[in-house]
Amino acid sequence: MVLFRLWLMVSILALSALVRVEAADAMPDGQEQTNDGEAQQTKTAKPANAKESPEPYAAHAVDAFELPEVDVVSTTPVGTTGLALKKISGNVQSAEDEEINRHESLSLPDFMNRRMESVNINDNQNNPYQPDVTYRGFTASPLLGTPIGISVYQDGVRVNEPFGDTVNWDLIPQIAVANMEMMPGSNPLFGLNTLGGALSVRTKSGFSHPGFHAQAYGGSYGRQAYQAEYGGSSGKFDWYFAGNVFQDAGWRPYSPTGVNQGFGKVGWENAKTDLDLSFTFADNNMQGVGPTPQNMLQQNWSSIFTAPDITRNTLYFFNLKGSHLLTDELQISGNAYNRNNATYNLNSNTNGQCQVYLNGNECLDGSTPANVLTPGVFQASWGKQNGTGVNLQLTSDYKIAGHENQFVTGGGFNYGKTDYSVASQNAVINANLYELASSPLTTSVMITGQNAYSNVFATDTFSVYSWLHVNGSLNWLQAQVKTVDALNPVGSVNSLNDNSHYQRLNPAIGVTFNPLDALELDTPLKDFTTYFNYNEGFRAPTAVENSCANPNAPCSLPSSMTSDPPLKAVVSHTFETGMRGNFSQALKWNFAVYQTRNTNDILFVNCPVNNPLCTMNSGYFQNVGATLRQGLELGLNGVMLESLNWYVSYGFVDATYQSSAMLTNGIGSETVTPGNRIPSIPQNTLKFGAEYEIFPDFFLGSDVQYVSSQYARGDDQNIYPQIPAYTLLNLNSRYVLTKNVELFAMGRNVLDNHYLSYGQMGQNFYQNINQPTQYQGPGAVATGYAGIRVHWDL
Numbered sequence: 001m002v003l004f005r006l007w008l009m010v011s012i013l014a015l016s017a018l019v020r021v022e023a024a025d026a027m028p029d030g031q032e033q034t035n036d037g038e039a040q041q042t043k044t045a046k047p048a049n050a051k052e053s054p055e056p057y058a059a060h061a062v063d064a065f066e067l068p069e070v071d072v073v074s075t076t077p078v079g080t081t082g083l084a085l086k087k088i089s090g091n092v093q094s095a096e097d098e099e100i101n102r103h104e105s106l107s108l109p110d111f112m113n114r115r116m117e118s119v120n121i122n123d124n125q126n127n128p129y130q131p132d133v134t135y136r137g138f139t140a141s142p143l144l145g146t147p148i149g150i151s152v153y154q155d156g157v158r159v160n161e162p163f164g165d166t167v168n169w170d171l172i173p174q175i176a177v178a179n180m181e182m183m184p185g186s187n188p189l190f191g192l193n194t195l196g197g198a199l200s201v202r203t204k205s206g207f208s209h210p211g212f213h214a215q216a217y218g219g220s221y222g223r224q225a226y227q228a229e230y231g232g233s234s235g236k237f238d239w240y241f242a243g244n245v246f247q248d249a250g251w252r253p254y255s256p257t258g259v260n261q262g263f264g265k266v267g268w269e270n271a272k273t274d275l276d277l278s279f280t281f282a283d284n285n286m287q288g289v290g291p292t293p294q295n296m297l298q299q300n301w302s303s304i305f306t307a308p309d310i311t312r313n314t315l316y317f318f319n320l321k322g323s324h325l326l327t328d329e330l331q332i333s334g335n336a337y338n339r340n341n342a343t344y345n346l347n348s349n350t351n352g353q354c355q356v357y358l359n360g361n362e363c364l365d366g367s368t369p370a371n372v373l374t375p376g377v378f379q380a381s382w383g384k385q386n387g388t389g390v391n392l393q394l395t396s397d398y399k400i401a402g403h404e405n406q407f408v409t410g411g412g413f414n415y416g417k418t419d420y421s422v423a424s425q426n427a428v429i430n431a432n433l434y435e436l437a438s439s440p441l442t443t444s445v446m447i448t449g450q451n452a453y454s455n456v457f458a459t460d461t462f463s464v465y466s467w468l469h470v471n472g473s474l475n476w477l478q479a480q481v482k483t484v485d486a487l488n489p490v491g492s493v494n495s496l497n498d499n500s501h502y503q504r505l506n507p508a509i510g511v512t513f514n515p516l517d518a519l520e521l522d523t524p525l526k527d528f529t530t531y532f533n534y535n536e537g538f539r540a541p542t543a544v545e546n547s548c549a550n551p552n553a554p555c556s557l558p559s560s561m562t563s564d565p566p567l568k569a570v571v572s573h574t575f576e577t578g579m580r581g582n583f584s585q586a587l588k589w590n591f592a593v594y595q596t597r598n599t600n601d602i603l604f605v606n607c608p609v610n611n612p613l614c615t616m617n618s619g620y621f622q623n624v625g626a627t628l629r630q631g632l633e634l635g636l637n638g639v640m641l642e643s644l645n646w647y648v649s650y651g652f653v654d655a656t657y658q659s660s661a662m663l664t665n666g667i668g669s670e671t672v673t674p675g676n677r678i679p680s681i682p683q684n685t686l687k688f689g690a691e692y693e694i695f696p697d698f699f700l701g702s703d704v705q706y707v708s709s710q711y712a713r714g715d716d717q718n719i720y721p722q723i724p725a726y727t728l729l730n731l732n733s734r735y736v737l738t739k740n741v742e743l744f745a746m747g748r749n750v751l752d753n754h755y756l757s758y759g760q761m762g763q764n765f766y767q768n769i770n771q772p773t774q775y776q777g778p779g780a781v782a783t784g785y786a787g788i789r790v791h792w793d794l
Contacts, residue, residue: 073181075459076189076408078156079202080274080323080333081395083406087461087469089510089531091578091592091633093117093182097204100177102645102691102701104732104746108180108201109133109169114687114703114730116182117633118651122680122758123777124713127257127288128248129170130311132758135182136596137629137655137681138196140167142311144381147602149195149539149572155203155278155319156335158191162385162416162451164542165193170284171315171341175227176242176263178204185574186537186596188475188506189457194537195572196596196629203278205267206231206238211794217744217787222249225787232794240265250287251780254307254434258285272325280317285310291775293764301754301778306348306376307434314342334392334410343383348427348435350765351377357768360429375765376427376435381420389414389453404463411456418449418543446487449543452480459508467517471533473508479540479569500541502569508535528581535574541567545602545621568600568623578633586638595630603663625659627678643693648686655681657716665714666762667772672716679715680758682725684708697736704729712759712774720774726755728779745786752782 072082073092085092093116105111109131113121122132124143132141138149140160148165151158152172160167183190183198190198214228229242246259262281267274288311289304296303317340323333354373355366363375393410422445427435459473479502488497510533516523545567578592600623631654637647655678663670677683689703709722732746749755758777763770 074200075461076393076410076457077153077158077191077198077200078321078333078335078391078393078410079153079200080321081331081406081408083461085580086514086527086529087463087471087512089471089512089533090184090187090576091117091580091590091594091635092184093635094179096179097177097209100174100180103689103703104744105174107169107174108172108177108199111174112182112199114689114705115647115649117635117649117687118631118653118685119182120682120685120707123779124290124758124760125286125288125309126252126255126290126777127250127286127311129257129259129284129286130288131169132680133167133169134681136184136196136594136631136651137653137678138596140199142166142168142170148193149197151190151193151198153190153198153200154280155201155276155321156391157317157319157337157339157389158414159339160193161341161418162387163383163418163420163449165539168313168315168341168343170259170261170286170313171280171282171317172201173203173242173244173261173263173280173282175229175244175261176203176240176265176280178202178208184592185533185576185594186506186508186535186572188477188508188535188537189459189473190537191455191475192453192477192479193539195539195570195598203263203265204229204231204240204242205265205276206233206240207267207269209240211792213789213791215744215787215789217785219785220783221251223247223783223785236268236270238267238269251783252289252302252778253304253432255287255289256285257287260284273322274324275320275322278319278321280315280319282313282315284313286313287311291758291760291777293762294774294776295764297776297778301781304433305775306350306429307432308346308348310344310346312344316340329397331395332392333395334390334412336390337388339385339387341383341385343381343385345379345381347379349377349379351375351426354765357766360431374426374428374438376429378425378427378435378437378441379422380424380441381422384419385416386418387414387416400462405460407458407460409456409458412454414451414453416449416451416453420449421446443487446485447543448484448486450480450482450484451543452482454478465518467514469512471508471510471512473535474505476503476505477538478503481540481543483543498543500567502538502540504538504569504571506536506538509533510535524583526582526584528579530577530579532577533575537572537574539570539572541569541602541621567602567621570601570623571599573597573599582638584638586640588637590633590635592633594632595628597658598627598629599625601625601627603661624661625657627656628658629653629655629678644690645692646688646690648688650687651685653681653683653685663716665716666760666775667714667770670714670717676716676718677711679711679713682708682710691732699734701732702730707757710759712761712776714761720761720772723756723759723774723776726753726757726779728753728755740790740792742789742791743786744789745784747782747784749780749782750784753779754781755779 071085073088074082100111103111106128112119118136120134130142140150144164152167180201187194209231212230216226218224224247226245231240242263244261248257250256260283265278267276288309289307292303292305319337321335325331351373353365354363354375356364362372365371365373391412396407423441423443425437425441426439427437429435455477457475461471463469482499485497512529512531514529516528574596576594580590582588602621603624631652634650639645657672657676658674660673686706691699691701693699705728708725711718711722728749729751730748731750734744736742756776757779760775762773762775764773
């Protein structure tokens with residue numbers, strides 16, 4: 001970590017000197033020096049983020065995705081080709097790096113939470129890099145055991161972790177992100193786990209982002225952040241390198257964060273072929289203290305329940321991506337990757353067997369007064385996850401009977417292997433609620449999980465007329481989920497050995513229609529498009545879920561696992577209809593209505609009361625029936641007066657259970673019935689913001705978030721008070737000091753609202769009572785930061 005920081009600082013200084021020399025002494029080819037010393041382009045300018053080819057630029061139909069003025073959306077994870085937005089039958093939300101930077105966002109979840117429709121964050125870890133992100137009521141979380149319904153891709157590689165499909169947001173380097181798209185619904189082309197949506201991220205290159213950029217800022221609670229990036233090209237070769245160092249002491253006790261990210265890409269390109277080899281590195285140490293009982297927060301907003309809770313992630317990720325034009329209308333593309341992530345978690349917990357809390361050193365388990373236990377327990381887990389795979393696709397833009405048509409077919413094989421172990425040890429609790437180990441670690445789980453995913457897909461978009469487009473897709477998916485137990489042999493009662501197979505053919509169909517073009521009407525409303533789609537997706541149970549699915553052998557994940565029958569795959573069915581258009585650059589709009597129904601949904605159900613093996617909070621995963629998520633989205637945005645950039649986004653999500661079930665929570669069992677709302681999903685989110693140049697070179701921006709009330713996790717039967725609604729105000733400003741230097745400042749939660757983004761039901765261990773308590777995740781207090789950035793666009 002120290003070497004990485006030194007490398008980044010030296011690189012910033014060296015590259016700064018280099019670009020100064022280049023800017024002063026060597027003008028790029030095709031430019032001439034003007035009287036004021038600035039370089040002016042004498043050749044035809046290419047699109048701002050188009051990948052500049054050393055050959056004369058030619059716009060092929062199949063590489064239209066690289067032309068931003070054509071408003072193109074990628075329809076597959078590989079992402080080298082795409083379709084014009086008027087042919088897309090869904091409310092795709094996209095953003096480029098300029099917009100992400102304008103928000104001064106800390107991470108991608110931070111940006112999505114403040115800008116995108118139907119996106120919300122549950123900050124249950126209370127760490128800026130470890131949120132639960134929900135979209136349309138589905139979750140992408142770094143916490144093992146959380147049901148995941150969103151797939152995440154970086155340059156065509158699915159970065160959901162192999163063992164539990166979790167998403168480690170700290171391993172995606174935001175500084176290197178060129179653009180991103182949130183694909184709605186159960187899009188089968190984005191593979192496993194795409195129940196509610198897919199996030200596709202593409203990174204920068206030396207052709208698309210030449211020059212040197214660096215920034216440094218600091219502020220509240222000891223935060224220091226340093227970033228640098230440099231991209232360039234020579235002939236057919238290009239390169240791009242970026243680094244990010246982030247340190248924060250945390251506004252609550254024992255919650256420091258240290259994030260170190262590096263990204264590099266080298267490429268080669270001519271008129272027909274494009275090759276890129278990228279490398280992503282991360283070495284992160286994050287601590288979060290999680291939710292605290294409500295009465296303790298009322299006394300002290302920064303109070304904690306137990307500490308420490310530590311997560312360490314180390315990532316090495318290589319990705320080779322390429323494309324080749326066989327003809328002007330036929331392209332082959334794909335990627336091959338290897339991704340290694342080593343994770344260590346240490347969680348401090350109270351002792352589940354402790355019935356009467358005496359003090360920080362002892363408690364009673366309730367069986368006999370003399371049976372004294374330690375009040376705390378540590379749970380440590382280690383995971384080494386390796387993912388490797390190959391994905392290929394062939395894209396044809398040959399017309400059919402004179403009609404535009406894009407046909408894409410392909411497939412891939414992706415293999416993941418995880419070595420996972422869990423150990424625990426007794427602990428005592430000091431006066432600051434910090435736990436200290438009092439016994440050696442005892443290993444309870446040591447397994448190897450293997451995931452083999454293969455798929456074959458085909459999709460075709462046919463233009464019946466210039467105003468009517470029809471799309472159909474099929475994706476056959478096969479998943480093999482295998483666990484090998486290193487502690488218990490095959491056939492033993494506690495053996496975790498399992499080998500389950502899942503497969504399914506998932507369809508999608510969509511139609512887009514432009515009625516104004518069909519009627520040849522010239523109105524102030526432009527690019528008016530209506531659409532409808534239906535699609536299906538599925539999620540195979542993870543090794544974690546298959547290892548805790550036996551009613552006769554309950555567990556309390558992830559600390560214990562048992563031999564279990566295999567679960568069924570979750571299947572989602574999504575309908576969506578909507579419309580979009582614009583009146584000018586000053587007003588663009590979109591509206592969508594959707595419904596997603598899950599069958600065979602996997603939930604953690606309550607352990608049978610007559611089972612002698614049951615303990616507090618124990619249970620098992622089981623297919624329990626159906627859930628429903630439905631809602632609407634509305635977006636408005638534009639650029640007015642050439643200096644006011646504004647947006648409004650609204651999302652309504654109604655997430656409910658559609659089957660009866662007995663579930664478990666932190667206070668025992670609960671019965672849900674059809675119509676009960678799913679916890680941790682607010683029904684309403686409203687976001688609006690703007691940035692305005694109030695006088696030359698000085699920009700002032702602000703954004704507001706409103707999040708409605710939500711039920712606490714564990715209150716699936718909806719009988720306890722909800723987490724209250726909240727509103728946040730953020731500010732940011734920047735001043736362009738010179739063409740190469742910019743000063744900036746930002747304030748978060750500037751009104752210092754005490755708000756809650758997360759809650760869960762439990763019991764307050766320290767009070768010796770068995771009454772339900774709501775544990776709450778307090779939102780960060782008002783904070784402020786300021787810094788400087790420098791840049792040379794070569």
